Amino acid sequence: MAFFILRRFGVMILTALCLTFVVFFLTNLAPNLEKLAKTQGNARMSDAEVISWLDRNGYGGPLVMRYGEWLGVVPGWVRYDELAQEWRGRCFEKGGSPEDAPRYCGLLQGDLGHSTVSDDEVANIIGGRLALTGVLMFWAFAVIVPSALLVGVLAGMREGSRTDRVLSTFSIGTTATPEYVSGVIFIVLLASSQTGISPLLVQWGWLESGTLFLGSARSAMDGPNFWNFTLPVMTIAFYGMGYIARMTRASMAEVMTAQYIRTARLKGVSFRNIVLKHALRNALIAPFTVIMLQFPWLLTGVVIVETLFNYNGFGWTLVQAASNNDIELLLACSVVAVFVVLVTQLISDIGYVYLNPRIRIS
Numbered sequence: 001m002a003f004f005i006l007r008r009f010g011v012m013i014l015t016a017l018c019l020t021f022v023v024f025f026l027t028n029l030a031p032n033l034e035k036l037a038k039t040q041g042n043a044r045m046s047d048a049e050v051i052s053w054l055d056r057n058g059y060g061g062p063l064v065m066r067y068g069e070w071l072g073v074v075p076g077w078v079r080y081d082e083l084a085q086e087w088r089g090r091c092f093e094k095g096g097s098p099e100d101a102p103r104y105c106g107l108l109q110g111d112l113g114h115s116t117v118s119d120d121e122v123a124n125i126i127g128g129r130l131a132l133t134g135v136l137m138f139w140a141f142a143v144i145v146p147s148a149l150l151v152g153v154l155a156g157m158r159e160g161s162r163t164d165r166v167l168s169t170f171s172i173g174t175t176a177t178p179e180y181v182s183g184v185i186f187i188v189l190l191a192s193s194q195t196g197i198s199p200l201l202v203q204w205g206w207l208e209s210g211t212l213f214l215g216s217a218r219s220a221m222d223g224p225n226f227w228n229f230t231l232p233v234m235t236i237a238f239y240g241m242g243y244i245a246r247m248t249r250a251s252m253a254e255v256m257t258a259q260y261i262r263t264a265r266l267k268g269v270s271f272r273n274i275v276l277k278h279a280l281r282n283a284l285i286a287p288f289t290v291i292m293l294q295f296p297w298l299l300t301g302v303v304i305v306e307t308l309f310n311y312n313g314f315g316w317t318l319v320q321a322a323s324n325n326d327i328e329l330l331l332a333c334s335v336v337a338v339f340v341v342l343v344t345q346l347i348s349d350i351g352y353v354y355l356n357p358r359i360r361i362s
Contacts, residue, residue, distance in 0.1 A: 008349065012342040016335075023334040024067050027327045033059050035325050040116060056081050058090055070113075070331065072106025107335065113328035117320075122332045125317065130336065132221055133306070133313035137298040139229065140236040145291060148241040149284070152248025156283065157275060159253040168249060175242030179304045183235040191215035191231060217309040232309045236302060240294060247290045252283040292348035296341040 037053040038045050045053065054060045058069075058077040068074030069090055076090030078098045088094060090113075092101035105111040112122035155167040174182075189196040190213045201207035214228040255261065256279055264274050303315035314333070321329040 005346070005350070008346055012346065016338050016342060019338045020071075020331070020335060021067055024070065024331060025063065027330055028059070028063060028066070032325055032327065036116065036327065039325065055079070056083075056088065058088075068106075070106050072104045072108035072111070074106075075103040076101075076105050112332045112335075115326050115329045117324045117326045117329070122328050125329060126314075126332050126336060129312065129314045129317040132311065133299065133302060133315065135224060136229075136232060136236070136302060136306075136311065136313060137295075139224075139233045140240065140298060140302075141294065143233060143237040144240045144244065144294065147237065148244035149248055149287070151241070151245040152287065153252055153275070153280065153283070155245070155249040156252025156256065159256065164249070168246070171242040171245040171249070173242070174238050175246070177239065179235050179239050179301075180308060182238050183231070183305060183308045186231050186235055186238075187215045215309070217306075217311040221312060232305050232311060235305050235308075236298065240297070244287055244290050244294070248283065248287045251286040252279065255279045255283045258282075288351055289348045292344050292351070295344045296337065299337060299340050 033054055034050050036059075037050045037057075040057075041049070041053050051060065056079055058066070058079065061077065065074055066077075069076050078087065078089040080086075081088050086094065087096065087098050089096075089098055089101060091103065091105035091111075092098065102109070110123070112126065114120065115122055115125060118125065151167050151171060155164045155171070158164055190198070191211045192198060192215070193211050198207060198211040201212060213230050215231065217224075217228055217232045220228045220232075258279075261274060261279060264278055265271075269278075299314060301315075302313065303319055305311070306313045306316040307319060314336070317329070318333045318337075320326070321333055
């Protein structure tokens, strides 16, 4: 097992290097760099002025060298700005001295650079946004997993029954409904004072004023509660539970036809004990991998939900970084996304081995 984890860890590092280099290459294409120079400098810059600005700010060197600087394995660039009469470099701020600055300042040193839009450290921006998305992910995951497993187990217990057909249709419907559709429907039905349930509740005297839920999660950034956080969690859970439920249903239906289940029935074991003690554990082996894959989806897939409900989390930050051509922030977002995907894949593989004793690591 130790050799397996070590080997997978090495593959993870190689994969992370390849993916981050691809993102670095795409974000540092010539049109993006030209747009960055004209945004930070002057929109009427000539081509020569653009090249000069890029060279003064560390964007003019070879791509591989700049990638090494960003990783922190190559010494950071140092330039003397003749226009401003000062030294400039990656490892120190404007007006600083290269003698007092460290030589290496990249990802390996924990330095993610500065945002070109907000002029703040990328680590500070990412940390705060990840915390907000982490709260949303936690509550969405707490709703998705129990609901999906319950629906899948109930549907797979009696394959072909009316309950199976109803729950399977519901699971397919949730998976086929995008977040931007279900989110708008939930807002219209539950968070509108003109349409939906809220006007009826006010008319019946069950609701004094306002709406049943809040259609914006902006206030949830300061303190999430049932009123302002239900709709974004419900939107994510509604879309995410369908796939897990279908996988659980298929696995449960396969297990219920196994030979040892038939033997247990012939021995007179109650149907409840057959499901809970014999079928359920084996039926959850396949859905476990699907459940682990929900972590990277929840991290990057909440873009639509966070934008729709005005919740400034990680997904919202990723969209803003891409639209504003904020290269350093966009690279940091990609690093976080790659890290989460690779770690969850490793945990999924290890957990699968422990759940299924028939698998042996050679």
